[in-house]
Amino acid sequence: MDEPIHEHARWARQLLRALRAALDQGTALLAQACLVDGKLAARRLDAKQVSSFELAWAGAELLAAEAALAALDAEADELQARLALVFAVDAITSIFDRLDVVYDEVTADATVLSAIRLDPAWSALRRGAAGSAALEAAGRSVALSDGEVGVFELDEPHALAQDAFRRFSAEVVAPQGEAIHRHDLTVPESLLQPMREMGVFGLAIPEQYGGSGPDDHDDTLLMVVVTEALSEGSLAAAGSLITRPEILSRALITGGTAQQKTHWLPRIAAGDPLCAIAITEPDFGSDVAALALKGTRTPGGWLLNGAKTWCTFAGKAGVLMVVTRTDADRSVGYKGLSVLLVEKPSYDTHEFEFVQERGGKLTGRAIPTIGYRGMHSFDLSFEDFFVPDANVIGGEEGLGKGFYFTMAGMVGGRMQTAARACGVMRAALRAAIRYTSDRKVFGAPLADYPLTLAKLARMAARLAACRRAAYSVAKVVDSGEGRMEASLVKLLACRSAEMVTREALQLHGGMGYAEESAVSRYFVDARVLSIFEGAEETLALKVVARGMMERALGIAAAGT
Template identity: 75%
Template sequence: MSDMAEPMQQQLANASAVLARTRSLFDASVLALAQRCQDGGRLNNKRLDEQQVASFEMAWAGAELLAAETAIAALTPASAPLDARLALVFTVDAVVALLDRLDVMLAETGQDPAAVDVLRALPEWRALRQAAGGSEALQAVGRGVIDAQGVVGEVVLDEQHALAQDAFRRFAQEVVAPQAEAIHRHDLTVPESLLQPMREMGVFGLAIPEEHGGSAPNDHDDTLLMVVVTEALSEGSLAAAGSLITRPEILTRALLAGGTDEQKHHWLPRLAAGDPLCAIAMTEPDYGSDLAACQLKGTRAPGGWLLNGAKTWCTFAGKAGVLMVVTRTDPDRSLGHKGLSVLLAEKPSFDTHEFEVKQEGGGTLSGRAIPTIGYRGMHSFDLSFQDYFVPDANVIGGEAGLGKGFYYTLAGMVGGRMQTSARACGVMRAALRAAVRYTQDRKVFGAPLAALALPQAKIARMAARLAACRRLAYTVAGIVDTGNGRMEASLVKLLACRSAELVTREALQLHGGMGYAEETPVSRYFVDARVLSIFEGAEETLALKVVARALMERALGVAPTGA
């Protein structure tokens, strides 16, 4: 960096050297764990389950390592000094965690832990930890973040994406944020005063090709635009704005992956217009994230299917006019995921927390909103289907789509995880900026909180985590648009969602007693952030069934099988 002092250049060189050594040990540890879990060159599910503790640590290590590598690699001679310092702060925190995780991996697989001790003793690591992670360095970074009013981790965008970011940030600040507290505190459904302007701004058609009424290019995806818009809206409110795009994204991907031409022409323009709004009914009371085990039954009837069973945690099911229902259409349960199909169940829209739909033929669909500590506005519902009729025309893919519902659903999971990462970044950005404002205004013992060493260090670490997650999310968005990045999307989802919990927790803590008051927005950020590690793949399932498995398959050189 041309305007950086020589010590900074040395810190960056040390960071690169430490990360390279850590990557080498991590890759060797992944291979060793994979070899313990394989049988005949393929991963054995029973052995994988026996290594869940080590696998969980491995997945987290993979996420933290990739984020640190990405943060350091993104620095250029034109990078601002604060960006470099934030990347170094995150790298130090990440490596501290990585060394402990590598210890667990080696211990659980019976390997010699001496290799981790060697890393801990590296002169480059000791110098980096003191120079970039010591109290003096953290205080200096914290003061820089405070001077910047918490606006950190900005990624250079092209004109199209920059204009979108600016427009949706303004909308979030001027339209969403003023309504967010009332929606949260009074447990309201997202009102038309937010939904209609978002329809007019094209929010619901971001994943839908232009030829079908959306704003996405016809010949490629634009995941970056989805990330930019989602992050901006989530800064205003996770539940009242930032999460509205996820459901049409998942349904759109399913239709594009398997829908007939007639279904695409019928549904995609309507989804792009936000009429109807949609919800995704996947999770069941006894099976959680185990989609392949779902039991909601679809039985043939003249002209269509009758649905019987229950779904839970179906977000926005009340307001939605159509539900994407993952259904077991083959009675042979031994088929697992191969017996699933996706049916589109239409219903009236309700603003209430309970509803019941009665069809002329006698079928019923009832729903009840689940009371939650946060993420209010969208509402997640328990659903009960009793002989609820869905016509053949609403089976995605028609007759040829029967038994392929699992794959159609997975088509939207990568996008859903990227969106959730962006949602986490938006909440973190709101929390960090709120914390900076409060610490500048709040005086203790005769001085602003912002002038004290510990608040400065806390703010530095919060900002470093946000900046690293933003950089990783934006980078992975580009990878996803090439048709790759399934595992990387899971890694950034894993890291960003837990990071949102940490950042909002610290932001609340810096507010003291006021942070615990409902009238303070940071209390809403805190309870909203807690849900992020649960939906779009609970972090345990994501870490074990997707990330760890993919890392080990990559190490063994076998074809990936995870979701």
């Protein structure tokens, strides 16, 4: 880095350290306000939802800014350094406003925030790293980068995987992505079979069970690398295909019997059958503990009655991982849930009805959506549908443990969703770079105008920060830690994908709103990311904010 950028980085780190201390203090104060008898009380947490939401977002933005700056050293690439500083300024600006809400909520002395705002380093950083001249310089470099920002140094196996899947995404996925979206098609075998051959469905499954994952540890980083690359070609046609097998395989690895692991894992790794996850229900959304799909004992197994919704890929899938209430006592909440594996034929249609020989019935109907087409999300209805005892994960010992088995795959699912967001952002940024370089407005390329360059700089800065955070946290997750950080990255990356794709579409003008333009698909696809794998509000309140408060208090709090 040159000397001015080095100095800006020093100021940014100084400010982020001060904000980290202010965040920790605000978190502790908010947690104290939610205590009853030494425990975080659900009713008090609910009363503080607005400030808790802002707290979670401040944590996410701070984590990403820290990750971006952590990569800067004397040898750092100038573009990456400029983008890290642009994001740091934007993040600090936002964090100030969010912490104001937190401190006001607990009527705390906000002198610490005022002191940071008045620090000369802050005004100097804003002018030097994110003023008009700095944004224009960064934007010009972004325009020449082809979207290669947020570079994370990978070892040889991960780098080879990234190259291979980026080529596959560009050459095989992207050419089919537009037709799948515009004609609302089901993901075709012309995509699925090559992905089977590349071992995509077995990335989270150990080699001893027929997958390509290590036997002695997880490789979340590989999942992130591959998911990001596939999502750049198409979120719905490829980028989301490996999340479901990961969640199911991790549930089996965590709680399955030896026989179940031997029977199911090699088949899942081979992509035959394809799988889907049925958790959400019409009346409960993200409230897993309240799920009501009823499983009733019958000789040799269980009869399922009830409904599920937003079950992605349920038509094409040959096996559904169904979270079922097997304990009729609703008062036990999540402790009454089990995971049952429902086998069914594979359908390419948007509606299906499967009737068992004994009369049980499963019907499905694809939910029309503005984007994320290809895999399709289904409404499902079970009527006396029989599932044998052999298909209860964990067998008799697994009854009542379904919540835990399901959560075993959610950290990986959230990391994959962050990676999907990064892939969509990368596609949108690259499209914006190409269009603004070619499109002439008032006699000059759109990319020559300062406002365009500022937009490209901020888009690239956000993508770079999210990529670095996702890749860094993936390595932490593989060490057995990082559950909170995975949620923070998911939170930020998914909202960022909306922002970046929105700006990319805007830079395309009227053509961006046309379906024939790929950027219109990126925009509507990105919108779903903040909803699934933990809706933004639920994730921020129930996982992130609560987790931050528990850390601050040093307790394992239980809701009351």
